Amino acid sequence: xxxxxxPSYRTKEARRHWALTLERPVPFRRQWYxxxxxxxxxxxxxxxxxxxxxxxxxxxxxxxxxxxTLDAGDFVLLTGQKHARGIGTVGCFLRNDELxxxxxxxxxARCLWxxxxxxxxxxxxxxxxxxxxxxxxxxxxxxxxxxxxxxKEKSVTxxxxxxxxxxxxxxxxxxxxxxxxxx
Numbered sequence: 759x760x761x762x763x764x765p766s767y768r769t770k771e772a773r774r775h776w777a778l779t780l781e782r783p784v785p786f787r788r789q790w791y792x793x794x795x796x797x798x799x800x801x802x803x804x805x806x807x808x809x810x811x812x813x814x815x816x817x818x819x820x821x822x823x824x825x826x827t828l829d830a831g832d833f834v835l836l837t838g839q840k841h842a843r844g845i846g847t848v849g850c851f852l853r854n855d856e857l858x859x860x861x862x863x864x865x866x867a868r869c870l871w872x873x874x875x876x877x878x879x880x881x882x883x884x885x886x887x888x889x890x891x892x893x894x895x896x897x898x899x900x901x902x903x904x905x906x907x908x909x910k911e912k913s914v915t916x917x918x919x920x921x922x923x924x925x926x927x928x929x930x931x932x933x934x935x936x937x938x939x940x941x
Contacts, residue, residue: 760832761913761922762848763906766815767838775862775871780836780844780880783811784861794856803876806830806849812876813846814861821905825851825873833913833922834877837902842885845922846877879926893919 766772766780778784786792786803787810795803803812815836817825828851836844851873858871891898895912908916917923 759913759917760829760910761908761916762828762832762834763902763908764815764817764834764836765838765903765905766836767841767843772838776843779814779861780882783813785811791857791860794854794860795852796854799850799852799854799857802850802852806878807876812849813880814874814876815846816858816861816871816875817873817905819870819872821873822853824905824907825853825875827907828873828875830878833917834875835916835920835922837887840887840901842883842887842890842920844880844882845920845925846880847926849876849878851875881925881928883925885920889920890916 767776784791786795786807792800804810806812815834828848830848830850832848834844834846834848835842836846852875853873855870855872858874861874862871887901890896890902891900893915895915
């Protein structure tokens with residue numbers, strides 16, 4: 759289990775993406791999305807999200823190497839405007855340029871999101887950076903710029919210090935929906 763910290767709310771475009779795929783789940787079986795999924799991708803999404811809906815987020819091609827190490831069950835802390843804005847547990851990971859275009863309709867002049875992942879559970883939060891900075895191993899004034907995969911020690915610290923497992927269990931209503939490895 760790891761924690762990934764990912765900026766996701768600072769820019770107007772990021773907030774628009776947030777509204778499209780995090781404020782409400784995406785019905786990925788709709789033709790608009792389903793027609794660009796491979797059979798293996800459809801099967802993976804259906805197995806992870808049997809109701810046909812999921813919250814999605816992603817990363818640009820410049821992060822391919824990091825994203826190749828993303829695992830189901832990893833926790834993601836989505837940040838922006840000096841707060842953690844959302845916490846989720848990774849479900850599926852897909853590298854699908856066309857799905858990303860359909861989810862977020864990116865500005866063609868900007869980097870394309872192509873690394874797409876879903877959340878098993880997702881919880882909007884408003885946690886000031888000061889709470890994270892107060893945890894051992896974190897630095898006051900760090901604005902969490904750029905995609906970060908935390909090491910095991912920092913991951914354990916942030917999960918325990920912010921009560922991530924409890925927040926997600928409360929959001930899902932059932933602890934068994936938070937299927938990440940125990941800390």
